[in-house]
Amino acid sequence: MNVPGGSDERNLENVTAPQDDVERWVIATYAMWSEYYSEGDWQYIAGSPVKEENASDMRLMLSRDWEIDNREDLLDTVTFLTALYMDDDNVDQEDIETGAWDLCRACQILGMAFVAGIIDREEMMGLSLMAGSLMQYYYPSWLHLYSSYINGYREWRLEEDEEDEEALEDVEEREQICRELLSMPDGPCSVPWDLKLPIEFEEEEE
Numbered sequence: 001m002n003v004p005g006g007s008d009e010r011n012l013e014n015v016t017a018p019q020d021d022v023e024r025w026v027i028a029t030y031a032m033w034s035e036y037y038s039e040g041d042w043q044y045i046a047g048s049p050v051k052e053e054n055a056s057d058m059r060l061m062l063s064r065d066w067e068i069d070n071r072e073d074l075l076d077t078v079t080f081l082t083a084l085y086m087d088d089d090n091v092d093q094e095d096i097e098t099g100a101w102d103l104c105r106a107c108q109i110l111g112m113a114f115v116a117g118i119i120d121r122e123e124m125m126g127l128s129l130m131a132g133s134l135m136q137y138y139y140p141s142w143l144h145l146y147s148s149y150i151n152g153y154r155e156w157r158l159e160e161d162e163e164d165e166e167a168l169e170d171v172e173e174r175e176q177i178c179r180e181l182l183s184m185p186d187g188p189c190s191v192p193w194d195l196k197l198p199i200e201f202e203e204e205e206e
Contacts, residue, residue: 016045025195026128028188029135030108032149032178042188046111058116066109074113078127081106085134096138100145101152106131129199142189146178
């Protein structure tokens with residue numbers, strides 16, 4: 001017998017495990033951060049197996065690290081991270097070589113915001129697919145995406161001091177995580193890179 005509100009009737013809103021390959025694809029775009037954050041739970045939205053238990057942590061990190069305290073802050077930040085790549089006329093090769101650092105983080109903070117209760121699952125996925133479509137446009141594979149992410153992370157982490165031993169260790173750790181995820185047989189990158197993303201673009205008004 002099913003008990004109302006029991007485990008057999010969990011609302012998808014409260015479930016952080018991906019429900020289909022499209023959600024698995026999105027989670028894979030920032031699995032390197034989820035693995036770093038959770039130490040093993042990359043396969044969940046924002047590395048959070050239980051939404052309720054991780055919500056306060058996500059709210060804290062979004063506020064402290066991103067100055068995101070509400071939906072408006074979130075949307076402004078996602079726009080900031082993705083704006084350059086919306087018009088390929090403004091994108092050069094250097095941007096592409098490091099750009100996944102921004103695009104992957106856009107999906108990351110959207111996942112974090114869902115766990116934090118700032119946005120719902122539908123909005124998280126809608127905005128994540130917008131960023132994901134840009135990734136598929138600029139990068140031909142998971143390997144290229146992850147490599148660009150590492151390039152961007154390295155540039156950011158070593159910006160103040162390229163000889164900083166702690167920063168160099170952080171870069172090596174993130175590189176190792178990416179290598180492991182890319183080679184994992186059933187890992188995040190086992191989802192086909194060229195998976196068709198169900199995204200609808202709004203037509204520009206004349």
